[in-house]
Amino acid sequence: MKLLENKIAIVTGASRGIGEAIALKLAEHGANIAFTYLSSEERAKALEEKLSRLGAKTRSYRSNAAVYAECEAFVNAVTKEFGTVDICINNAGISKDNLLLRLTPEQWDEVMAINLKSVYNITKQVIRPMMKAKNGSIVNMSSIIGIKGNAGQSSYAASKAGIIGFTKSIAQELGSRNIRCNAIAPGFIETDMTHYLKEGDASKSFLEKIPLGRFGSAEEIANTALFLASDMSSYITGQVISACGGLNI
Numbered sequence: 565m566k567l568l569e570n571k572i573a574i575v576t577g578a579s580r581g582i583g584e585a586i587a588l589k590l591a592e593h594g595a596n597i598a599f600t601y602l603s604s605e606e607r608a609k610a611l612e613e614k615l616s617r618l619g620a621k622t623r624s625y626r627s628n629a630a631v632y633a634e635c636e637a638f639v640n641a642v643t644k645e646f647g648t649v650d651i652c653i654n655n656a657g658i659s660k661d662n663l664l665l666r667l668t669p670e671q672w673d674e675v676m677a678i679n680l681k682s683v684y685n686i687t688k689q690v691i692r693p694m695m696k697a698k699n700g701s702i703v704n705m706s707s708i709i710g711i712k713g714n715a716g717q718s719s720y721a722a723s724k725a726g727i728i729g730f731t732k733s734i735a736q737e738l739g740s741r742n743i744r745c746n747a748i749a750p751g752f753i754e755t756d757m758t759h760y761l762k763e764g765d766a767s768k769s770f771l772e773k774i775p776l777g778r779f780g781s782a783e784e785i786a787n788t789a790l791f792l793a794s795d796m797s798s799y800i801t802g803q804v805i806s807a808c809g810g811l812n813i
């Protein structure tokens with residue numbers, strides 16, 4: 565059964581990793597996909613081809629999620645090209661890990677802008693077409709680190725915790741318009757972002773803390789995003805779904 569037949573979905577930061585897996589999963593379920601990237605143009609074009617092969621109407625946009633004007637232009641272009649926006653997956657994100665003693669103001673600002681301000685930048689734009697349609701699902705990519713914190717990741721943790729507060733507020737603001745807003749808090753997922761965790765002894769000590777005993781896959785996060793994007797979760801809003809192999813227990 566296809567869960568998103570003819571829906572229009574935005575996915576930010578879909579050229580690699582979790583974003584790419586989400587774009588493919590939503591397209592497999594019948595959605596048309598407008599997605600952004602920042603630097604991986606070749607990968608974005610390759611993803612366009614894969615999505616087209618799945619039968620989706622698709623277009624990639626080079627758009628910096630941290631820059632308000634670029635997000636405004638991106639969503640305007642999407643509504644012009646695709647007609648509306650039904651689903652918005654705020655996925656773009658980075659980590660710049662450093663102990664607080666060494667964390668520079670520039671590193672702090674960059675992480676907050678790309679991870680947190682980006683969610684405001686895009687969500688503020690997509691709620692216009694969603695309010696008009698009295699329908700919408702927004703899914704924000706938080707992290708288990710935003711719930712638990714982690715030494716050396718204060719900026720990342722603060723940005724991901726901020727996303728949770730934003731998500732719960734927007735759920736309350738827009739529930740009466742039938743717009744739902746939820747967050748996913750992944751644990752350790754195998755992508756470029758966590759590549760360094762898989763090396764040496766560090767990997768063993770991370771795995772010992774995960775009840776399921778393994779890192780997650782991008783596809784497992786995409787399955788969670790599909791659930792939250794679709795009517796399968798029609799009575800769920802303002803929630804944070806932990807997809808972390810039990811690491812939060």
Ligand code: NAP
Binds near residue numbers: 577582629655755
């Ligand atoms: P990734 O493999 O490093 O991919 C990051 C994606 O974000 C890329 O497509 C990148 O585009 C895009 N991006 C980065 N900065 C951007 C910007 N300023 N504007 C637009 N796009 C931008 O990361 P990932 O592991 O898939 O993570 C995806 C999301 O899940 C992030 O929000 C991350 O914090 C969250 N998360 C990941 C994990 C994990 O274990 N991997 C765990 C919890 C949460 P380009 O390649 O074009 O630069």
